[in-house]
Structures are given as C-alpha cells and as structure tokens.
Amino acid sequence: xxxxxxxxxxxxxxxxxxxxxxxxxxxxxxxxxxxxxxxxxxxxxxxxxxxxxxxxxxxxxxxxxxxxxxxxxxxxxxxx
Numbered sequence: 001x002x003x004x005x006x007x008x009x010x011x012x013x014x015x016x017x018x019x020x021x022x023x024x025x026x027x028x029x030x031x032x033x034x035x036x037x038x039x040x041x042x043x044x045x046x047x048x049x050x051x052x053x054x055x056x057x058x059x060x061x062x063x064x065x066x067x068x069x070x071x072x073x074x075x076x077x078x079x080x
Contacts, residue, residue, distance in 0.1 A: 002061035004036065004053065016040050019048060019067065021056050039070060050076045 003024040006017040019036040026032075034056070037048035053076055057063070063071060071077040 002033070002056065002059070004056060004061050004063040004067050006039065006064070006067060007032070014042070019053075019070075021061055024062075046070065046074055048074055048076055053077075 001024045002021060004019065004021055005024075005028070007020050007028050008015055009018055010016040017039045019039065020032040021034045021036060022030070022032040034052065036052050036056070037046065039046040048071065053071065057077075063077070068077065
C-alpha cells in the first residue's frame with residue numbers, strides 16, 4: 001500500500017521534513033518513489049507539488065494523518 005508521508009531531514013534540533021511517496025511499511029531512510037515537497041516546522045513554511053500529490057492520491061496513495069492536516073492547511077486537499 002502506498003502512503004504519502006514525511007521524511008525527517010536536517011541537523012539535531014533543526015528538523016525539516018520532505019513529503020515523499022513510498023510503501024507504507026518501508027523504512028523512512030529506504031526507497032521512495034517520488035519527492036513531493038518540503039515542510040519546515042520552525043518557520044511554518046512549506047512547498048508542495050499539488051499536481052503530483054493529486055496524481056498519487058488518484059492512483060491510490062493515502063496520506064498519513066499528519067500529512068493530511070498539512071495538505072488541508074496548504075489548500076491542496078479539500079476538507080472532507
């Protein structure tokens with residue numbers, strides 16, 4: 001099952017996250033299918049590729065709970 005999830009990057013105490021598509025049970029350091037954007041929790045800035053996110057959701061990838069909240073705030077997903 002495919003999932004849209006966050007992958008942690010950055011130094012200690014300076015976390016940033018990449019939005020990736022990969023297998024739900026795959027390790028976060030492991031193989032990923034595509035990089036869809038980034039999110040910085042310290043500055044609350046983010047950049048997402050909405051076209052590719054909607055493509056992957058159409059194919060059957062499910063966003064995790066945290067990713068779903070971020071995408072709704074960014075306006076990529078509609079609140080259902």
